[in-house]
Amino acid sequence: MEYNFRKIEKYWQKYWEKNKIFHVKENEKQKYYILNMFPYPSGYGLHVGHCLGYIASDIYARYKITKGFNVLNPIGFDSFGLPAEQYAIQNRKHPNYIISKNEKKYTNQIKNIGISFDWNRKLKTSDKNYYKWTQWMFIQIFHSWYDKNDNKAKPIQSLIKEFIKNGNYFVNANTSYLCKFDSKKWKKFNDNEKENILQNYRLAYLCKSMVNWCPDLGTVLANEEIKNGKSIRGGYKVYKKQMLQWHIRINAYANRLINGLNYICCSSSLKKSQINWIGKTKKITVFLEVLHSKDKKIIEFTLLHPEKVFGITFAILSINHPYVNNISLSADYKKKVKNYIEKTFYINKKNITGVFTGNYVLNPITKKLIPIYVTNFFNMENSMESMIGIPAHEEKSKLFSEKFGINTIKVIRFCNKKNQKVCYNSDFLNGLPINIAREKIIKILINKKIGELKISYRIRDAVFSRQRYWGEPIPIYLKNKIPKTIPIEKLPVILPEIHNFQPKNGKSALFRAKNWAWDEKNMKIVSNSFIDYKSVFPIETNTMPSWAGSSWYFLRYMDVTNENFFLSKKKENYWKNVDLYIGGSEHNTGHLIYARFWHKFLKDRGWVQTEEPFKKILNQGMILSFSAIILKVIGKNIFVSYGLKEKSKVFHMFQEIYIDIFFIENNNHLNISNLKKIRPEFYNSIFILENGTFLCKRKLEKMSKSKYNIVNPDDIYKKYGADVFRLHEMFLGPIVQSKPWDDKKINGVKKFIKKLFNLFHQNGVFQVLETDPTFEEFHILHYTIKNIEKHIQLFSFNVCISYFMIAINKLLILKCKKRKILEPLIQLLAPFIPHISEELWNKLGKQNSILYHPMPIIDVKYIKKNKITYPIMFNGKFKFLEEFDYNIEKEEIKNKILNNLKTKNILKKNIVKKIIFIPKKIINILF
Structure with missing residues (x-):
């Protein structure tokens, strides 16, 4: 009798669905919540690399069910965002149509490989019933501030009460001065003045800042959406641009984000990437007074190497520093600075540009004049608002000083690394080791009250505005430039239907919406023609970033049908948090930072109980595949066989072009006729052959649609069946390691x-x-x-x-x-x-x-004790199991393994360098 996998698999998939085998409810059993990271429903569908995590989580979910656990294993789709919008623009289809079509494809593919998802809990971020609660959470974030004394977020009303009662300190949003007001003064402030102060405290706030701007995509991008100065989506150039944007004050949670890692079971590499992203450092900050300043402007500078303070020869401000417009005293210098800022709208990483402000600060130790420049150079790299330059000892400072002819002062003349004695250009530091000299300078700066030890973080407040149509509308209207939240009872603010999704001049396509104004009196959205700035006001046209919806979806799975709240206390008491979170390491920074922040905020305000949303995080490795690359002569429609690259005397400049592995035969031979037939852009191309064939380059790399090297799981389970596919995918190697298909x-x-x-x-x-x-x-x-x-x-x-x-x-x-x-x-x-x-x-x-x-x-x-089985590994990769007598000697085991026929077939002509023998555990042969 033959094993008819098609008939058997289809039958049992229907059986599971009909009998609701994977539908789960709260009960008396111990719960186990297992979750895959939120998938985006791409038009390309799943490839075998995506399936790796789904199959692994399914195996563990089924295992936990048989161990008596009540297992929640849900699925949904991260359906808002740039990819769907770009596809809609290119194909003149509505993003919702694209998403719905792709979602069906994903669903069928996932069901075909027998994944035990609870489809009753399916959700998607673009569903108005879901993003209603994303908008609700944004409003709560807007109406909250972070109390550093209690180390938690609180309602903004508690801060206002403090202002009314006692007055307080605040940083003026226009001048960056530290100001103090008394309670009587607060009462006299108008709405604008009050909001100006509150913007310095709100967890969601509006301010101008330098952002990653992509003109081709027409939107701001997050750091994790950029690679090598280009957008991951489309590979377009990304620039820096100053824009008025919504921000989320994630920086306030930096220390808690670091400390919380102690309560998450995950790899050391994941923790390291999170810690590096947050970037906690202890630094000395100096406060230097600007010379010739009527209002005694003070600028903060961070000294990374305080012992080199004598070498400071210039200071710089970024083009978005609050002082740049009024630091120059003379009209001539003010004009130069203004012109420079206007011309430096985009920041070019390669060009070092700047302008002298005509003003100075004093070196805190030498009392020498330090010129102040405005520049784009340093800001591109680290987004610091102000910096000091020590060109004799810093490469970047050296480049800047050479460009503007600034002198350099060498501080350290000699360092005997053996006993760490250092020769300085300073008598009172001479002969001291670096760490002692550093402590001495810090002490002097603090005693002079011009320095302060501060803990700083690399992580910046997250830009929350996106100039896109396809995203959650921000539930804000602007009343005389003051942001006001739309009443909670009127949520959701539904994304309006428009036909042209293309952003324009830094504006979201929502600026084209005809009915996008808020009638404050009647509390409803009305036509823009009614805007009078008295009772009807414009609604925010930027939308939320895609990470807004994906920062809390795991909570909604617990209570997906609740219309009254995003999560009931009863459901949260049962499920609490995610026991196992599975996903790729590419989400170890951005997504995990945002999700953990969001969860901590909800905990602060009493809507969830747990500090961390995930107990254990498992990063699956990548599935690698050989991509196919052909050589194109730059500037010509001519392609050259790869073997002729070095031999060609006619053509010298080539670019590498990825093509679909579908067109490859016999490992690296290109089927030109198929390529021309299916890809019309190659129809009139000239292909130069070698020995009658056209060879391409094969490169083993991450399976990706952008590299055209994906393997469709549909083809595998149609030919072999889902069970064979599942087993083969897991048998390729350890789940956490990358491995070739x-x-x-x-x-x-x-x-x-x-x-x-x-x-x-x-x-x-x-x-x-x-x-x-x-x-x-x-x-x-x-x-x-x-x-x-x-x-x-x-x-x-x-x-x-x-x-x-x-x-x-x-x-x-x-x-x-x-x-x-x-x-x-x-x-x-x-x-x-x-x-x-x-x-x-x-x-x-x-x-x-x-x-x-x-x-x-x-x-x-x-279990007999007279035998023991060892996994035999080669260069860290498992190959086979071998059984030995329990009491056999170590050397005898090694000899038997080396003389084993399986070992000889694996080694071939390779020489064994070392054998790692761990008694009663493994044998690892290195060659």
Whole structure:
């Protein structure tokens, strides 16, 4: 009897859906919440790299169900954002149409590989019933401030009460002066003056700042949306531009974001990337008075190397520093600064430009004049508002000083690294080690009251405005330039229907909406023609970034149908937070920072209980694939076979072009006729062959649609079945490591499935015996149970599969068809290959799904102590298992392994450099 995977898999997928096997509700069982990072429904659909995390999480979810847990494993779509909008612009389709179409494709692909998602809880960020609560949360953030004394967010009304009662200090938004007012003065402030002060405290605030501006996309981009100065989406150039933008004061949570990592189980590399992104450092800040300043302007500068203070020869301000417009005393210099700022609208990373302000600060130690410049140079790199230059000891400062002819002063003349004695251009520091000299200078600066030790963070407040149509509308209207929130009872503010989604001149396409004004009296959205700035006001036209909706979606899954609140206390008390969060390492910074911040804010305000949203985070490795690259002669429609690159005497300048691996034959030969037929842009191209063929370059890299090297899972499970695909994907290597996709090895997994099927059949007829197993048969079973239990909890699914293969081979040799062995064996296999497991379980006479039956338990009396099995690894990659006598000597094990035929086939002509032997654990051969 043949294993008809198409019929079997389709049947059980319908069975699961019809019987709502994966639909979960709160009950008396212990909960386990497992979650995949929010997918975006791309038009290309899933590739096998995406499936890696889904299959891994599904295996673990099914395993936890059989261990008696109530498992929540939901799915949804991060459907707002730039990709859908760009596709809509290019194809003149509405983004909602694009998203709906893509969502159906994703859903079918996911169901076809048997993932145990609870589709009843499906959500998408572009659903008005979802983004209603995103808007509600933004309003709460806007109406909150961060109390550093209590280290938590509080309602802004509590701060206003403090102002009314006692007065307070604030940083003036226009001058950056530290000011103090008394309570009587607060009462006399007009609305503008009050809001001006509150903007310095609100967690969501409006201010002008330098942002990442992409003219081709017509929008601001976050740092994580840029790579090498270009947008990840489309590869367009990104510039710096000063714009009035909404910001979220994430910086206030910096220390809590670092401390919270202690409560998350994750890799050290993830923690390191989070800590580096936040960037906590202890620095000395000096406060220097601007000379010839009527109002005694004070500028803060950070001294990274205080012992080099003698070498300061210039100071710079970024073009968005609050002093740039009024630091120059003479009209001539003011004009020069103004002209420079206007011409430096875009920041070019390669050009060093600047202008002298005509003013100075004093070196705090030497009392020498330090000229102040306005420049774009340093700001491009680190977004600092002010900086000091020490050109003798800093490469960037040196470049700037050379451009403007500024003198350099060498501070350290000699450093004896052996005993750390340093020779300075200063008598009172001479001979001191760097760390002692640094402490001495810091002490002097503090005693002179011109310096202060401060903890600073690299993380900046997040820009929250996007000049896009396809995003959550920001529920704000502008009343005489003062931001006001739309009443909560009138949410959601629904994204209006428009036809032209193209941004223009830094404005979102929402500026074209005809009905985008707020009638304050009647509390409703009305036509723009009614705007009178008395009772009807314009609504904010920027939209939220895509990370707004993806920063809290895991909470909504707990209570997805609740219309009265985003999450009930009862549901949150049960599910609390995510027990296992699975996703790619590319989300280790931006997304995780935003989501953790958002959760901490909700906790501060009493809407959730937990400080951290995720207990354990697992980063899956990437699936790699060989991309195909052809050579194009720059400036010509001519392509040259790759082998002729170095030999060509006619053409010398080439660019590399990625093409779809669909056009490749025999490993690296390009099928030119197919390429011209399917890709019309190549129809009139000239292809220069070598030896009658056209060769391309093959490069192993991340599977990506941009590199045209994706493998569609549809093709795999149509040919081999979902269970074979699932097993093959997990057998490629450790889940946390990157590994190449290999079609050739899939036949080995196919043979294993066939062997399993045959274990339950005799001459094509299902046959299971009721006779009692032998000790050896019990040993094989319980030895397998022991190792599967151990490795499945370590997420070492590839090792689990190796143990399954060994067990099946041994049972086939013994011709074991006994129920007491095969029944628990198929239970162990069920999380990995659920379709065939359900089929065989049903044939064993079981009525309910195999998921309703608990995982078999090990009986230690069947685990023999006279044998031990070692995983054999080569250069850190698992290859096979080998069994030895339990008390065998270490050297004898090494000799047997080196003389093993499997070892010789793997090593071939390679020489063994080292053998790492960890007793009773692993053997790793390095070559």
